[in-house]
Amino acid sequence: MTLRKVEEDWAGDDLDDLIAYFGADPDEFQAHQVVAARCARCDGRVFVLETAESSTCVRRTCVGCDLTVFMLDAAEYWPAAEEEVEARYFVECSCEEDRFEVAVGFTFYEDAPDSDIRWVSIAVRCVADGSLGYCAGWKVRYGPSRHLVEAV
Numbered sequence: 295m296t297l298r299k300v301e302e303d304w305a306g307d308d309l310d311d312l313i314a315y316f317g318a319d320p321d322e323f324q325a326h327q328v329v330a331a332r333c334a335r336c337d338g339r340v341f342v343l344e345t346a347e348s349s350t351c352v353r354r355t356c357v358g359c360d361l362t363v364f365m366l367d368a369a370e371y372w373p374a375a376e377e378e379v380e381a382r383y384f385v386e387c388s389c390e391e392d393r394f395e396v397a398v399g400f401t402f403y404e405d406a407p408d409s410d411i412r413w414v415s416i417a418v419r420c421v422a423d424g425s426l427g428y429c430a431g432w433k434v435r436y437g438p439s440r441h442l443v444e445a446v
Contacts, residue, residue, distance in 0.1 A: 297426075304426040309339060309395050312419040315426045316399040321415035322431055325399025329446045335361045340393050340421055343385040343429060346373055350432040352416055353382075357393055366398070366414060366442045385429045391422035398446045410437040 297304065297311040297318060304319055306312055309330055316325040331354060332339055338358035345352050351368030355361070364372060373382065386392050401413040415431040434442070 305424040306419055306426050307424055309397070309419070311424075312395050312397050312417060312426060315417055315419075316397070316415070319426075321399065321413075321417070321428045323401035323413040323415075325415060326402050326405060327400045327443065329398050329400070329443060331365070331396040331398070331446050333359060333361055334363070335359050339395055341396050342392050343394060343396065343418065344382050345385060345430050346371065346382060349430045352430050354396060365396075365416070366445050385418065387420035387423065387425050389420060389423045389425065391420050393421045394418035395421060400443055408438075408440060410434070411439040411442055414442070 297306045297314045304315055306315060313328050316328050331341060333356040336356060336359040338356045340357040341354040343352055343354050351371045352365045353368060354363055354365055384392055396418050399415040400411050402409040403412045411434040413433055415428055417428050419426050
């Protein structure tokens with residue numbers, strides 16, 4: 295594991311570095327729990343990501359088996375089919391690569407096993423150059439919301 299800062303940016307060598315990034319450079323709120331994305335079909339850990347224009351929902355496609363999944367509650371908020379082409383963006387690294395390891399950081403209202411989620415942050419690690427960064431984050435405005443931890 296070699297999480298490091300390169301000038302103003304962060305970089306890492308593996309999934310452990312991506313998880314450590316949540317503590318080294320927290321987004322809006324410090325994450326209480328971090329969950330790495332894994333493909334349910336092939337157990338793959340590398341994805342192509344799309345975000346909605348608002349950056350409040352994310353869809354991932356596994357590089358290994360091409361399975362596309364809405365992350366968390368994104369299916370409820372994804373743009374309608376007629377708006378989708380203009381309202382979605384593919385996540386791309388500054389090196390122009392689009393394949394990432396992905397992890398989600400959850401901030402809870404309280405440090406309790408049944409506490410609702412306050413904030414969600416999605417971070418990525420480019421598999422080409424190791425760059426780390428956040429691609430989406432939002433406040434969860436409903437409860438109960440703890441089920442989202444299982445929907446990464």
